[in-house]
Amino acid sequence: MRVMLTERLRLEPVSALNADQLWQILQAADLRSYQDLPGLRLTAFVESVARRPLHLGSGQHGRYEWLVVLRESGENAGWISLRIPEREPGAGEVGYTLLSEFRGRGYATEAVSALLDEAFAVAHLQRVCAYCVPQNLASVAVLERLGFTRDITLPRGATVGGQPVDVTSHVLEARDWRDRPYRTLTSAEGKKK
Numbered sequence: 001m002r003v004m005l006t007e008r009l010r011l012e013p014v015s016a017l018n019a020d021q022l023w024q025i026l027q028a029a030d031l032r033s034y035q036d037l038p039g040l041r042l043t044a045f046v047e048s049v050a051r052r053p054l055h056l057g058s059g060q061h062g063r064y065e066w067l068v069v070l071r072e073s074g075e076n077a078g079w080i081s082l083r084i085p086e087r088e089p090g091a092g093e094v095g096y097t098l099l100s101e102f103r104g105r106g107y108a109t110e111a112v113s114a115l116l117d118e119a120f121a122v123a124h125l126q127r128v129c130a131y132c133v134p135q136n137l138a139s140v141a142v143l144e145r146l147g148f149t150r151d152i153t154l155p156r157g158a159t160v161g162g163q164p165v166d167v168t169s170h171v172l173e174a175r176d177w178r179d180r181p182y183r184t185l186t187s188a189e190g191k192k193k
């Protein structure tokens with residue numbers, strides 16, 4: 001995994017060294033309205049992160065996360081994730097969350113755009129999907145801005161707040177990831193700045 005730079009964001013790989021920062025973000029009150037998040041204590045959370053792979057490349061599988069950091073202020077705004085299942089290594093699932101004070105400014109769209117670059121160009125995935133509670137309009141809007149198309153509804157496909165909920169899947173094929181509205185700087189380009 002590498003640091004990704006966009007116009008306004010630095011996306012920092014989450015490892016055991018900085019997992020406490022992600023854990024801190026996870027404690028925010030309103031992140032669980034539409035998604036299930038781990039309720040682990042800090043030590044257990046850091047241990048679980050330490051078991052994840054560090055290398056993202058062709059044929060890899062596992063869970064990868066990045067902190068979303070504002071380049072200007074250095075504040076942590078949220079995180080993005082990519083999960084590649086072992087049984088289907090050509091496909092990945094993205095996730096994204098911003099703390100409430102950082103929403104409405106396009107940071108999620110910008111961060112996920114960079115993640116899609118990484119997923120297709122570095123991990124060489126053929127397809128990326130996202131699962132979403134249809135009532136989560138802000139999340140659906142992020143996916144639509146990035147060119148995902150709505151696929152199927154999975155009845156009781158997830159659990160939120162201990163209750164089963166229907167979720168929709170949204171899909172983006174590698175071949176459709178063109179003419180991107182948000183330009184991502186590669187880490188090499190970013191270092192030149």
Ligand SMILES: CC(C)(COP(=O)(O)OP(=O)(O)OC[C@H]1O[C@@H](n2cnc3c(N)ncnc32)[C@H](O)[C@@H]1OP(=O)(O)O)[C@@H](O)C(=O)NCCC(=O)NCCS
Pocket residue numbers: 030031034035096097098099102103104105106107108109110131132133136138139141142
């Ligand atoms: C889902 C979530 C990340 C979306 O955040 P968001 O701020 O709405 O998404 P973006 O960062 O892409 O910002 C889009 C908004 O910024 C505005 N915006 C401002 N400047 C922008 C820019 N430069 N580029 C794009 N959008 C911009 C857009 O108009 C849009 O506003 P609108 O919602 O009023 O139309 C956020 O609601 C969240 O963290 N929710 C809780 C966790 C969650 O549900 N995660 C998803 C689980 S599936």
